[in-house]
Amino acid sequence: MSNVKEFHSPSAEEIAAATNAEFDTRLLDTMCVNESQLKHPWWYNLKYAAVGLVFGLAFVKAEIVSWFRIQEMFRLQSFHMYGIIGTGVVLGAISVWLIKRYKVKTIYGEQIEFHNKKFNRGQIFGGTIFGLGWAMTGACPGPLFAQIGSGAFVIGVTLLSAIAGTWVYGYFRERLPH
Amino acid sequence: MIKVTTFVDNYQTINMELLSKPWPWWVAGIIIGLIVPALLILGNKHFGLSANLRHACAACFPANVKFFKYEWRKEVWNFFFVGGIIVGAIIATTVLANPEPVKVVPELAAELQTYGITDYSGMVPNQLISWESLFSLRGFIMLVLGGFLVGFGSRYAGGCTSGHSIMGLSDLQWPSLIATIFFMVGGFIMANLILPHILML
Numbered sequence: 001m002s003n004v005k006e007f008h009s010p011s012a013e014e015i016a017a018a019t020n021a022e023f024d025t026r027l028l029d030t031m032c033v034n035e036s037q038l039k040h041p042w043w044y045n046l047k048y049a050a051v052g053l054v055f056g057l058a059f060v061k062a063e064i065v066s067w068f069r070i071q072e073m074f075r076l077q078s079f080h081m082y083g084i085i086g087t088g089v090v091l092g093a094i095s096v097w098l099i100k101r102y103k104v105k106t107i108y109g110e111q112i113e114f115h116n117k118k119f120n121r122g123q124i125f126g127g128t129i130f131g132l133g134w135a136m137t138g139a140c141p142g143p144l145f146a147q148i149g150s151g152a153f154v155i156g157v158t159l160l161s162a163i164a165g166t167w168v169y170g171y172f173r174e175r176l177p178h
Numbered sequence: 179m180i181k182v183t184t185f186v187d188n189y190q191t192i193n194m195e196l197l198s199k200p201w202p203w204w205v206a207g208i209i210i211g212l213i214v215p216a217l218l219i220l221g222n223k224h225f226g227l228s229a230n231l232r233h234a235c236a237a238c239f240p241a242n243v244k245f246f247k248y249e250w251r252k253e254v255w256n257f258f259f260v261g262g263i264i265v266g267a268i269i270a271t272t273v274l275a276n277p278e279p280v281k282v283v284p285e286l287a288a289e290l291q292t293y294g295i296t297d298y299s300g301m302v303p304n305q306l307i308s309w310e311s312l313f314s315l316r317g318f319i320m321l322v323l324g325g326f327l328v329g330f331g332s333r334y335a336g337g338c339t340s341g342h343s344i345m346g347l348s349d350l351q352w353p354s355l356i357a358t359i360f361f362m363v364g365g366f367i368m369a370n371l372i373l374p375h376i377l378m379l
Contacts, residue, residue, distance in 0.1 A: 131364020
């Protein structure tokens with residue numbers, strides 16, 4: 001319980017400090033910009049592993065990580081993937097709306113935060129490049145891990161290549177149009 | 179007592195059968211939709227998987243690139259999330275394995291046959307995605323170039339299917355809608371216009 005007491009609402013100075021350059025970079029580039037004020041031991045992270053486990057089950061059992069299902073989706077031959085993503089977005093949107101509407105807090109009593117994404121041309125150029133790779137490998141970053149778990153160990157090479165692609169993006173970032 | 183045991187056994191058999199069959203789209207959709215509030219409520223975390231690729235760069239070879247100089251240890255939760263995905267996938271392919279091959283629509287099966295893809299026993303086509311295939315031109319392009327495009331493109335776009343198409347759209351972020359539209363544009367171009375040529379190699 002002492003952990004919970006350490007949490008405090010951000011002051012005006014802290015909010016100002018949070019709008020510094022590093023924050024902007026992180027807001028633009030990674031999805032997780034929320035800084036928890038809590039310091040927890042490592043095993044508190046196991047709850048995320050539990051959520052991931054259910055996700056991994058659904059990934060394989062609903063064949064979301066199947067190369068064949070992705071080909072069907074991009075050839076408009078099956079409703080399956082559209083149904084999954086559509087249901088996910090509708091439920092996710094209702095959840096986010098409820099969380100905002102009723103100011104739902106985390107299980108540790110922290111305020112749940114949302115940050116508006118800024119448009120840049122990377123979403124067009126990078127999005128298209130990502131789509132090309134998605135249809136080729138039949139996997140986006142999440143399913144890459146699930147495909148490896150399902151026994152396709154050669155996808156480990158694809159994963160390393162994806163990490164290399166991320167690194168090359170980071171290296172040339174300043175020179176790319178955004 | 180015997181009757182009760184039999185009932186329980188039957189019930190479990192039925193359940194296992196249900197779980198082992200491919201899950202319908204709406205079950206997966208509900209699970210994915212609920213991951214959004216689960217991560218938010220458990221710890222203010224935003225669903226997004228491609229960020230892990232960046233954290234891996236930051237953790238292993240930051241090489242003085244500004245983009246990789248940040249406190250990646252704060253994002254360790256996402257590595258745990260991915261670890262869970264791998265374990266879930268292992269359980270799904272062992273304990274809950276579907277004994278039948280992946281069902282594919284006849285149109286796609288007919289097309290794939292012309293490229294010599296006839297094995298539907300795995301999540302990925304074994305004739306295309308395997309160690310032997312990796313050393314062929316076709317396999318190398320698909321596995322290595324494909325992976326590179328996924329990693330490069332998702333970071334350039336600021337997220338992937340989970341971060342933009344699920345989390346971003348759930349939060350009604352219009353830049354995420356643009357990213358999602360171009361994910362689909364790229365996918366349609368590759369699957370219909372480019373991939374047939376690669377598969378013929």
